[in-house]
Amino acid sequence: MNRKSMHSVLAILALMFGSAIAFAHNGVEHVMGTVTAVTDTSITVDTVKHASVTVLIDLATTFTNTDAQASRKDLKVGQRVVISAKPNADKKLVGVSVKWGATSAAHDDHAGHKK
Numbered sequence: 673m674n675r676k677s678m679h680s681v682l683a684i685l686a687l688m689f690g691s692a693i694a695f696a697h698n699g700v701e702h703v704m705g706t707v708t709a710v711t712d713t714s715i716t717v718d719t720v721k722h723a724s725v726t727v728l729i730d731l732a733t734t735f736t737n738t739d740a741q742a743s744r745k746d747l748k749v750g751q752r753v754v755i756s757a758k759p760n761a762d763k764k765l766v767g768v769s770v771k772w773g774a775t776s777a778a779h780d781d782h783a784g785h786k787k
Contacts, residue, residue: 701756702757703753705752728766
């Protein structure tokens with residue numbers, strides 16, 4: 673196989689595997705790390721890769737602390753979280769669920785997800 677065909681095959685394989693990963697997660701990204709700011713409309717997280725990520729929150733965002741229903745007001749700066757989020761039309765992340773406590777720690781150990 674010549675070099676050009678090898679690049680084509682590799683490109684096709686990358687597209688196939690990339691689509692499978694995006695489909696498997698239904699477009700949901702996981703933001704994991706330590707909360708650095710909480711407002712009425714967003715949560716900012718210093719991720720495990722030391723990047724600052726701001727996730728928007730809305731009325732549909734759910735909050736869970738140690739497997740119990742919670743609210744945004746229960747979340748404090750310094751707590752470790754796992755936020756499942758989807759990009760909106762503006763490509764900004766919007767939180768679907770925010771979890772912290774024992775649930776988020778267990779998720780951190782088993783997830784190889786982003787950010």
